[in-house]
Amino acid sequence: MDRDRAEEIINSITMINVNYHGFPVYIKAINSDQTSATVFPLDEMDHDQKVDLAGLSEEGP
Numbered sequence: 001m002d003r004d005r006a007e008e009i010i011n012s013i014t015m016i017n018v019n020y021h022g023f024p025v026y027i028k029a030i031n032s033d034q035t036s037a038t039v040f041p042l043d044e045m046d047h048d049q050k051v052d053l054a055g056l057s058e059e060g061p
Contacts, residue, residue, distance in 0.1 A: 001056040003034055009058070017059035020051050027056070 001018075009016045010027050018025055018039075025039040031050060039056075040048050 001053050001058065003030060003053060005058070006030055006037055006053055006056065019057050019059055020049075020055050024059075025049075025051075025056070 006027055007030060009018060010029065018027055020039060024042045026042060026045075028038045028040060028048065030037050030053075035054075036050050036052055037056065038048050039051055040046070
């Protein structure tokens with residue numbers, strides 16, 4: 001996923017389904033390096049992880 005789309009998802013008022021290598025996640029923030037994001041799995045909301053933007057994909061149409 002590119003940085004601009006990840007930012008749009010973060011700022012969206014609607015829930016947009018995003019996966020990290022097939023696992024559903026919530027994008028919390030884009031990191032200062034601009035190539036990674038802080039996310040958490042939807043089933044472990046207190047488990048923040050730093051992941052590469054390239055591993056994120058939007059689910060749906």
